[in-house]
Amino acid sequence: MRGADLLIKTLAEAGVTRIFSLSGNQIMPVYDACIDAGIEIVHTRHEAAALYMAEAHAQLTGEVAVAMVTAGAGMANAMGPLFTALESDTPVLLLTGDSPVAQDGMGAFQEMPQTAMAGPLAKLSIRPLRAADMGRDTARALRLAQSGRPGPVHMALAFDVVEGDAGEGAVPQKSAFAREPMPAGAGDLAALRAALAGAARPVVLAGPVLTATRFDALAALAGALDAPVVPMESPRGLKDPALGAIGQLFASADLVVSLGKKVDFTLGFGSTRLFDAAARWHVVQASAEERDRAHRNLGDRLAQCVAADPRDVARQLLDTGAGSARAAWRDEAAKLLAARSTAEVPEGRISPAALCAAVQRQIDAAPEAVLICDGGEFGQWSQACVQAPARVINGVSGAIGGGLCYGIAARYARPGATVFSLMGDGTAGFHFAEFETAARQGIPMVVVIGNDLRWNAEHQIQLRNYGPQRTIGCELSAARYDLAAAAMGGHGEFVTDPGELDAALARAVQSGKPACVNVMIEGLPAPAGPAH
Amino acid sequence: MMQAQRLGSVRPSMILGLVQKARSLAAEGKPVIDLGIGEPDFTTPDHVKAAAIAAIGADETRYTVVPGTVALREAIRGKLARENGLDYALSEITVSNGAKQVIFNALMATLSPGDEVIVPAPYWSSYPDIVAVAEGRPVIVDCPQEQRFLITPEQLEAAITPRTRWLLLNSPSNPTGGVYSRADLAGLAAVLARHPHVHVLSDDIYEHLMFDGHRFASILEVAPALKPRVLVVNGVSKVFAMTGWRIGYAAGPQEIVTAMNTVQGQSCTHAGSISQAAAVAALTGPTDFFAGRARSFEARRDIVVAALNAVDGIECLVPEGAFYVYPRCAGVIGRRTPAGEVIGSDTDFCRYLLEQHFVSAVPGAAFGLSPHLRISTAAPAEALRSASARIAGAVNALT
Numbered sequence: 023m024r025g026a027d028l029l030i031k032t033l034a035e036a037g038v039t040r041i042f043s044l045s046g047n048q049i050m051p052v053y054d055a056c057i058d059a060g061i062e063i064v065h066t067r068h069e070a071a072a073l074y075m076a077e078a079h080a081q082l083t084g085e086v087a088v089a090m091v092t093a094g095a096g097m098a099n100a101m102g103p104l105f106t107a108l109e110s111d112t113p114v115l116l117l118t119g120d121s122p123v124a125q126d127g128m129g130a131f132q133e134m135p136q137t138a139m140a141g142p143l144a145k146l147s148i149r150p151l152r153a154a155d156m157g158r159d160t161a162r163a164l165r166l167a168q169s170g171r172p173g174p175v176h177m178a179l180a181f182d183v184v185e186g187d188a189g190e191g192a193v194p195q196k197s198a199f200a201r202e203p204m205p206a207g208a209g210d211l212a213a214l215r216a217a218l219a220g221a222a223r224p225v226v227l228a229g230p231v232l233t234a235t236r237f238d239a240l241a242a243l244a245g246a247l248d249a250p251v252v253p254m255e256s257p258r259g260l261k262d263p264a265l266g267a268i269g270q271l272f273a274s275a276d277l278v279v280s281l282g283k284k285v286d287f288t289l290g291f292g293s294t295r296l297f298d299a300a301a302r303w304h305v306v307q308a309s310a311e312e313r314d315r316a317h318r319n320l321g322d323r324l325a326q327c328v329a330a331d332p333r334d335v336a337r338q339l340l341d342t343g344a345g346s347a348r349a350a351w352r353d354e355a356a357k358l359l360a361a362r363s364t365a366e367v368p369e370g371r372i373s374p375a376a377l378c379a380a381v382q383r384q385i386d387a388a389p390e391a392v393l394i395c396d397g398g399e400f401g402q403w404s405q406a407c408v409q410a411p412a413r414v415i416n417g418v419s420g421a422i423g424g425g426l427c428y429g430i431a432a433r434y435a436r437p438g439a440t441v442f443s444l445m446g447d448g449t450a451g452f453h454f455a456e457f458e459t460a461a462r463q464g465i466p467m468v469v470v471i472g473n474d475l476r477w478n479a480e481h482q483i484q485l486r487n488y489g490p491q492r493t494i495g496c497e498l499s500a501a502r503y504d505l506a507a508a509a510m511g512g513h514g515e516f517v518t519d520p521g522e523l524d525a526a527l528a529r530a531v532q533s534g535k536p537a538c539v540n541v542m543i544e545g546l547p548a549p550a551g552p553a554h
Numbered sequence: 555m556m557q558a559q560r561l562g563s564v565r566p567s568m569i570l571g572l573v574q575k576a577r578s579l580a581a582e583g584k585p586v587i588d589l590g591i592g593e594p595d596f597t598t599p600d601h602v603k604a605a606a607i608a609a610i611g612a613d614e615t616r617y618t619v620v621p622g623t624v625a626l627r628e629a630i631r632g633k634l635a636r637e638n639g640l641d642y643a644l645s646e647i648t649v650s651n652g653a654k655q656v657i658f659n660a661l662m663a664t665l666s667p668g669d670e671v672i673v674p675a676p677y678w679s680s681y682p683d684i685v686a687v688a689e690g691r692p693v694i695v696d697c698p699q700e701q702r703f704l705i706t707p708e709q710l711e712a713a714i715t716p717r718t719r720w721l722l723l724n725s726p727s728n729p730t731g732g733v734y735s736r737a738d739l740a741g742l743a744a745v746l747a748r749h750p751h752v753h754v755l756s757d758d759i760y761e762h763l764m765f766d767g768h769r770f771a772s773i774l775e776v777a778p779a780l781k782p783r784v785l786v787v788n789g790v791s792k793v794f795a796m797t798g799w800r801i802g803y804a805a806g807p808q809e810i811v812t813a814m815n816t817v818q819g820q821s822c823t824h825a826g827s828i829s830q831a832a833a834v835a836a837l838t839g840p841t842d843f844f845a846g847r848a849r850s851f852e853a854r855r856d857i858v859v860a861a862l863n864a865v866d867g868i869e870c871l872v873p874e875g876a877f878y879v880y881p882r883c884a885g886v887i888g889r890r891t892p893a894g895e896v897i898g899s900d901t902d903f904c905r906y907l908l909e910q911h912f913v914s915a916v917p918g919a920a921f922g923l924s925p926h927l928r929i930s931t932a933a934p935a936e937a938l939r940s941a942s943a944r945i946a947g948a949v950n951a952l953t
Contacts, residue, residue: 267808274645294619298619299623
């Protein structure tokens with residue numbers, strides 16, 4: 023048995039049935055091992071796409087997803103999405119081909135300090151040195167990826183390790199790669215419940231692992247705690263237009279509970295300019311680094327800091343039974359979060375809001391739907407204006423471009439769902455070639471491009487900060503993305519008339535192909551929540 | 555020229571110009587009696603001062619949240635519930651640097667260029683200027699003495715257009731001391747019910763200074779259904795004599811308050827933290843001194859009204875609140891001073907009073923309705939008697 027076989031058998035034992043990958047010579051032994059293990063390889067047109075797909079797959083299934091790329095620049099290409107998965111608390115395993123251990127220091131082909139590169143961007147970055155250790159190390163990687171604060175783990179696969187004889191190596195027992203629960207102790211839980219009971223206007227902030235897509239009891243938690251529970255996963259933080267006038271909510275809260283929500287820039291670092299100085303904070307974080315950050319940013323306002331897994335604590339809190347004395351506060355919070363303001367557009371032009379409304383009609387008509395929101399300005403529109411039972415967004419890292427990849431993975435994760443991936447025209451360009459992947463793999467999805475002929479987020483920044491006479495470097499052409507998608511085996515629709523939107527989207531859904539609906543929209547700034 | 559175009563229609567404060575002149579004359583040793591500025595002559599209550607000192611000692615000196623501390627907004631919510639029967643959530647309340655800033659924020663947040671704001675005249679002199687800075691259009695409606703300086707339902711109906719955004723109501727009024735009765739407000743509410751696009755900014759800053767047993771009423775008491783369209787504005791400057799502390803507040807629809815906070819967040823951020831702490835003490839502390847202060851102003855009103863109504867050429871309505879008297883001086887227009895100058899306007903008359911008789915009052919032109927003058931009764935009774943006698947002498951000296 024080769025090291026590659028031990029690796030793949032361990033993954034199969036852990037339930038992995040699919041690896042997102044882009045091939046390369048260093049990982050050919052692993053490709054070969056997948057055949058006999060019955061693990062599907064979904065191969066992409068760029069290494070970053072493979073890891074983006076793994077990220078979305080993990081979020082939608084709740085399981086560790088695996089991406090595999092080759093050495094050298096291939097590995098380097100995956101570093102961006104590695105950071106993205108770290109910031110979105112997503113458990114992924116990134117396997118990267120590597121030069122042989124036996125040639126370390128000799129100047130081997132694509133010899134590169136991989137663990138030094140990936141280490142700061144992952145929970146763990148390791149390079150097994152013996153084929154026999156592949157089972158143990160793979161199990162460790164899977165266990166760590168999903169335990170505590172979930173996140174990416176990187177394993178460099180030296181060629182002579184995957185090709186080498188695994189000898190005595192064995193697939194570990196299941197418990198070796200299972201998640202390690204970290205519930206709160208009874209004392210901590212009691213203190214948290216007491217704080218909630220004594221508050222008039224508590225707000226519970228949930229981190230990316232506790233969004234409605236990744237945690238199935240969000241509404242029940244809000245009811246159990248008799249408090250608004252607000253998941254936050256956007257890089258725009260308080261300015262996320264999907265969160266309405268959340269700043270007003272924060273300014274009135276007398277207790278803030280963070281369940282895995284970092285006290286970072288998205289919360290104004292917990293500043294008293296945003297949160298009343300008298301409000302007390304209770305933070306639940308599995309990561310020591312995040313607990314340290316909470317101490318640093320909150321000082322004496324941090325009343326309790328619990329080393330526990332927020333997912334486990336959320337489940338523990340489900341039987342709190344706080345009653346309904348704060349119904350008025352929860353209603354107020356709901357109204358504040360729902361606040362929106364939008365702008366008018368000239369007649370005959372398609373507004374971002376109108377496009378979102380048309381997509382919403384398709385989502386509402388689908389038996390099951392997944393929504394992907396990606397991009398700068400139009401990405402914010404879709405986050406603010408479109409709802410679906412399951413959603414993946416370009417998260418806190420602020421990266422854009424993974425939307426097409428997320429969409430493909432979403433269809434794998436939810437085979438019966440209609441996938442709608444919304445993005446701007448700038449964003450669509452990053453991984454446009456994945457239309458070929460989707461067509462080749464037979465993945466139907468609807469990619470909606472809100473096309474305003476520019477990098478609108480940056481254009482809006484230039485308008486605000488420098489004025490309309492000083493815009494530069496943000497204009498894009500009227501390239502026909504719909505025709506390009508069709509040429510790659512997909513379906514294309516080009517829409518300029520508001521009256522054509524519904525029909526074009528319907529055709530895209532019915533095409534059964536990866537469809538590109540290229541819609542010319544008025545380039546407006548994202549709907550500013552009234553507090554922005 | 556560095557001045558922005560939007561300031562083109564904003565007038566320098568006439569009131570402050572006359573105050574400056576009065577101070578110059580006083581500095582020259584002239585016996586000026588200054589009845590120009592609208593500031594109570596009481597002092598901030600001791601318990602409020604103590605709260606401020608305690609806040610300083612407790613280092614409450616850092617940024618607060620933009621809409622005002624939770625403690626202060628809770629105090630405001632309590633006051634509105636207790637005194638006015640109004641229920642607001644904390645997110646429907648905002649605190650600014652004085653009620654003037656509150657009004658500024660409200661209009662900046664809600665007016666687009668050309669939007670109209672109905673301003674009954676006489677008005678507090680800053681209203682139309684704030685509307686102009688916000689690029690709105692003030693629609694001035696003259697409300698003469700014969701109708702107690704109050705806008706009538708017929709006038710309101712005639713003034714409303716599709717561009718109307720706000721009606722500014724101030725009761726008791728600066729400069730007239732006029733008060734809208736419940737019947738008056740019901741009449742206005744009936745008109746407003748027919749025009750759902752019009753909001754009301756209810757400036758209640760003189761709420762606690764009511765005379766002759768009258769009870770303060772806001773438009774929301776007579777028409778609670780208007781609540782989604784009314785912004786209640788108030789502050790601690792007048793009855794608590796905290797003019798310099800700069801604390802004003804508003805309660806109203808969440809959407810409007812949120813937009814106001816957006817304006818504030820990018821202008822002054824928030825009202826002073828120490829002033830906020832002091833205001834908490836004011837709004838949650840004893841109010842038994844209110845009646846005494848109101849009676850004091852009532853008595854001083856009586857002195858001035860009686861004295862001026864005895865002057866041939868001046869007619870004075872009896873104000874029902876605040877600390878101003880707004881007599882009409884039509885009888886002096888066209889007459890000559892001993893120096894031979896013609897009194898052509900209320901501005902001329904006030905200049906004559908100040909320069910020749912050392913009494914500082916503000917001409918009605920500053921408040922949009924002439925020929926009148928505004929006399930502040932926030933001065934000692936003896937000073938008011940002397941001033942009234944000088945005014946009488948000044949008028950008698952005219953030919």
